[in-house]
Amino acid sequence: MFLIAGFCIIVVITVISIVRSKKPLKIILSEAKYELLYNAVGSKAVIQDYLMKSKNKTDLPLMTGKVAVITGGNRGIGKEVVKMFLKCDMTILIGCRNIQAAKSMIETFRKEGIKTGNADIYNLDISLIESIKLFAKEIKSKYYKINYVVNNAGIMFGPYIETKDGFESQFSTNYLGHFLLIHLLLPNIKAAGEKNDFSRIVNVSSCAHHIGDIKFEDINNRKQYIAGEAYAQSKLAQLLFSNYLNETMKKEKSFVQSHSVHPGVVNTELFDGTLLKNKAPWIPNLLFKTPKQGAIPIVYACVSKELEGKGGTYIHNCEIFETCQLAKSQELQEKLFTFTKDLLNILEFGN
Numbered sequence: 001m002f003l004i005a006g007f008c009i010i011v012v013i014t015v016i017s018i019v020r021s022k023k024p025l026k027i028i029l030s031e032a033k034y035e036l037l038y039n040a041v042g043s044k045a046v047i048q049d050y051l052m053k054s055k056n057k058t059d060l061p062l063m064t065g066k067v068a069v070i071t072g073g074n075r076g077i078g079k080e081v082v083k084m085f086l087k088c089d090m091t092i093l094i095g096c097r098n099i100q101a102a103k104s105m106i107e108t109f110r111k112e113g114i115k116t117g118n119a120d121i122y123n124l125d126i127s128l129i130e131s132i133k134l135f136a137k138e139i140k141s142k143y144y145k146i147n148y149v150v151n152n153a154g155i156m157f158g159p160y161i162e163t164k165d166g167f168e169s170q171f172s173t174n175y176l177g178h179f180l181l182i183h184l185l186l187p188n189i190k191a192a193g194e195k196n197d198f199s200r201i202v203n204v205s206s207c208a209h210h211i212g213d214i215k216f217e218d219i220n221n222r223k224q225y226i227a228g229e230a231y232a233q234s235k236l237a238q239l240l241f242s243n244y245l246n247e248t249m250k251k252e253k254s255f256v257q258s259h260s261v262h263p264g265v266v267n268t269e270l271f272d273g274t275l276l277k278n279k280a281p282w283i284p285n286l287l288f289k290t291p292k293q294g295a296i297p298i299v300y301a302c303v304s305k306e307l308e309g310k311g312g313t314y315i316h317n318c319e320i321f322e323t324c325q326l327a328k329s330q331e332l333q334e335k336l337f338t339f340t341k342d343l344l345n346i347l348e349f350g351n
C-alpha cells in the first residue's frame with residue numbers, strides 16, 4: 001500500500017519538477033525516463049529487501065590479524081562496515097577525505113565499548129589519481145598482506161563536474177578510482193590469499209546497474225549529461241570489472257575472489273539533494289534500510305565461509321543474486337577492461 005502510494009506521489013512530483021525546470025525537450029525526456037526507471041528499480045529493490053528480511057544476516061567471526069581496506073568509511077554504510085570489522089578484531093585501513101570525522105567515529109566506537117580491532121586512518125580522495133597513488137604507496141609500505149578491500153566510497157547524481165584529471169565525477173569516484181586502487185594493491189592482495197582462505201575484493205555496486213549501459217564513445221557523458229544515466233553506468237562498470245577480475249584471478253590461479261554487493265536501498269546522505277528526499281523524506285525514513293542493515297551484506301561478502309570459492313558473484317541481501325545480462329558479457333567486460341587500462345595508462349594490470 002505504502003509503496004504504491006509512494007510510487008505514485010514520486011511520479012507526480014517528478015513530472016512536475018522536470019517540466020518546470022525549463023530544459024530542452026530532449027533532456028527533459030531523458031531525465032524523465034531515468035527518474036521512472038530508478039523508481040521502478042528502486043521500488044522493486046525495496047520490496048526485495050522486505051521479502052528477504054530474514055536472509056539479511058551475517059556472523060561476525062573473530063578474524064584477528066586480517067587486514068581490510070575500505071574507501072570512504074567515515075559515514076553512511078561504510079561507517080557500519082568499519083564497526084563490524086572492528087568487532088571481528090581486524091585491522092582496518094580507512095581511506096577517506098575527512099580524517100577528523102573518521103577519528104571521532106573511532107573514538108565513539110571505543111566509548112561504546114568496542115575494544116577489539118585496530119583502525120588506521122589515511123587520507124584518500126578516490127576521485128584523484130595522485131591521492132590514490134599516495135594512499136596505495138603508504139599502506140603497501142606498512143602492510144605486505146591485504147586480505148580484504150571494500151570499494152565503498154561513492155557518489156550519486158549531482159551536477160556535471162569533472163575531476164582534476166578530466167573525468168566525470170561519478171565515473172571517476174565510483175569506478176575509475178577503484179580500478180586504479182585495485183591495480184596498485186593487487187600484489188598485496190594476492191600475497192594474502194591462501195588455498196582455502198581467499199582474499200576478497202568487494203565492490204559496493206547497486207541495483208541501479210540494471211539500467212546502466214557503457215557509452216564508450218562518450219564515457220564521461222560530456223555531450224549529454226543525465227545524472228542518473230552516469231550513476232547507472234558507473235555501477236554497471238564496477239560489476240563488469242568485478243566479474244572480469246574474478247575470471248582473471250581464477251585463470252592465473254591466484255587465491256583472490258571478487259564480489260559485487262547491492263547493499264539494499266539504504267537511507268543515507270547519498271540521497272541528499274534528490275527529489276525524493278526533498279519532497280517526501282518520510283518515504284526513505286519509513287521504507288529504506290538503515291545503514292547498519294545495508295552494511296550487513298557487505299560484511300557477509302567479506303567474512304562468510306559459504307562464499308569461499310564463489311567469487312564473481314553479485315550479493316543481494318546475503319544471497320547470490322542474478323545480475324543483468326550485460327554484466328555477464330565477457331566481451332563487454334574485456335572491452336571495458338582494456339578501455340580503462342588505456343584511459344589510466346596502465347601497461348600491465350596488477351604489476
Ligand SMILES: NC(=O)c1ccc[n+]([C@@H]2O[C@H](COP(=O)([O-])OP(=O)(O)OC[C@H]3O[C@@H](n4cnc5c(N)ncnc54)[C@H](OP(=O)(O)O)[C@@H]3O)[C@@H](O)[C@H]2O)c1
Pocket residue numbers: 071072073074075076077078095096097098124125126127128151152153154155156173204205206207262263264265266267268269270271
Ligand atoms: N544508499 C543506498 O541506497 C545505496 C544503494 C546502492 C549502492 N550504494 C552504494 O553504497 C556506497 C556507500 O554509499 P552510502 O549510502 O553510504 O553513501 P554516503 O552516506 O553518502 O557515504 C559516501 C561515502 O563515500 C565517501 N566518498 C565520496 N566521494 C569520495 C571521494 N572522492 N574520496 C573518498 N571518499 C569519498 C564519503 O566520504 P566524505 O564524507 O568525504 O564525503 C562517504 O564516506 C556507494 O558506493 C553507493 O553507491 C548505496
Ligand SMILES: *[C@@H]1O[C@H](CO)[C@@H](O)[C@H](O)[C@H]1NC(C)=O
Pocket residue numbers: 151174175176177178179180181182183201202203237238239241242243245246257258259260
Ligand atoms: C571493483 O570495481 C572497481 C572499479 O570500480 C575495480 O577497479 C575493482 O577491481 C573492482 N573489484 C572487484 C573485485 O569488484
Ligand SMILES: *[C@@H]1O[C@H](CO)[C@@H](O)[C@H](O)[C@H]1NC(C)=O
Pocket residue numbers: 246247249250254256257258309310311312313
Ligand atoms: C571466481 O573464481 C573462483 C576461484 O578463483 C571460482 O571458483 C569461481 O567459480 C569464479 N566465479 C565465476 C562466476 O566464475
Ligand SMILES: CC(=O)N[C@H]1CO[C@H](CO)[C@@H](O)[C@@H]1O
Pocket residue numbers: 049050052053054056057289293296
Ligand atoms: C530488512 C532487514 O534489514 N532486516 C534485518 C537485517 O538484519 C538486521 C540485523 O540483524 C535486522 O535487525 C533487520 O531486521
